[in-house]
Amino acid sequence: MTTTQLTRYDRSMLRLMNDRRGRPLYATTTRRRVVVAAHVTLTVAIEALIGYFCLAPAEPVWPAAVAAVLMLPWMMATGVINGATRGLLELRERALDERQSADRMRVLARAHRVMTWLLAGSVVGLLAAGAADGDALRVYAAPVLAVVLTAHWLMPLWVAGLTAQDEPAEDEAAVL
Amino acid sequence: MVRAERKVSRQSLAEAVGAHYQTIGYIERGQYNPSLDLALKIAKFFDLPVEALFSLEPFRPLTDEVYGRKQS
Structure with missing residues (x-):
């Protein structure tokens, strides 16, 4: 990560993705799995509703309305997964360090x-x-x-959410 | 642990060497092996030779180093 080459957009995204306020939501493996499962479920539900809206002969409005409402928790879940991965897939390559770049390649390969x-x-x-x-x-x-x-489109995000690791505690026994 | 001994936070070390603070944590936990470039930057930050911070063998506990207890 070379901070000198970062644009204002990169810096604001970096700050946003490393905002620790949402940490309790993704602090453990179980919580991250629950969030990813919720995200998958919401994605399937929204897609099914939009599909029904487009294909039903009567063109009812309610599926589109429900899908629009479900978009809010879907966006929140997306934000939580991005927070858990510290923006592994959202940040530009130049905003990532060598470990994150390697992690991103691993996630993309697994999703592929x-x-x-x-x-x-x-x-x-x-x-x-x-x-x-x-x-x-x-x-x-x-x-x-x-x-x-x-x-x-979403598989890398799900894989990244499922493979994210717990954050090392500050007072942990260490090598350095 | 050199970082704690020098009272340096992960965040400030990370910023100094151009890495993410989590990366420093993973290196400390032994879950990530840094590139030579990053290892040299960390060694330079602490003004120590790289072999004082990184080794293929686990480091002996500090008490053993200080009191000279023999390795088993």
Whole structure:
């Protein structure tokens, strides 16, 4: 991390991502897992509601309204995960130090592996559905693509949240 | 522990060597091995040779060093 090259935006993001006020929410592994699980659940719920809103013939307004309401806790959960990872994925590379850069590469590589399996499962599922029912491929292709795209976008955040470590205590026995 | 002995906080050491304060914590816990560049910066900060801070073998307890108890 070379602080001299940081822009004002970088510095403000760095401050925001290292704000310790939310620490109780992600202090332990269990809490971080709960937040990630909540984030996944909210993402699925919002996506399902938006999908229903777009695809239902009557175009009811309530799914969009509920999705908009759910966006608030979703954004809060996103903020908590970003806080837990100290902005591992949100900060620019130049705002990270060597350990964080290595962690980011590790998280992205792991998320890529998970996404490969998810994509493979989606393709196999779609082809199987298409073989069973000729219309299924046409009907389900767009929703499955939307779900996979969302997962692709958020998988690194979930992986980072799940792999974040506890913060070392200040008075811990140490090497230095 | 040199950092505590010199009354340096993780935050100020981190800022001095251009690292995140958590990285200093992970190095202290033995959970992260710094690059040579970072190790040299930390050694320079404390004005000590790098081998005084980092070793392939675990350091002997300070009491053993001071009172000369033999290693088992």
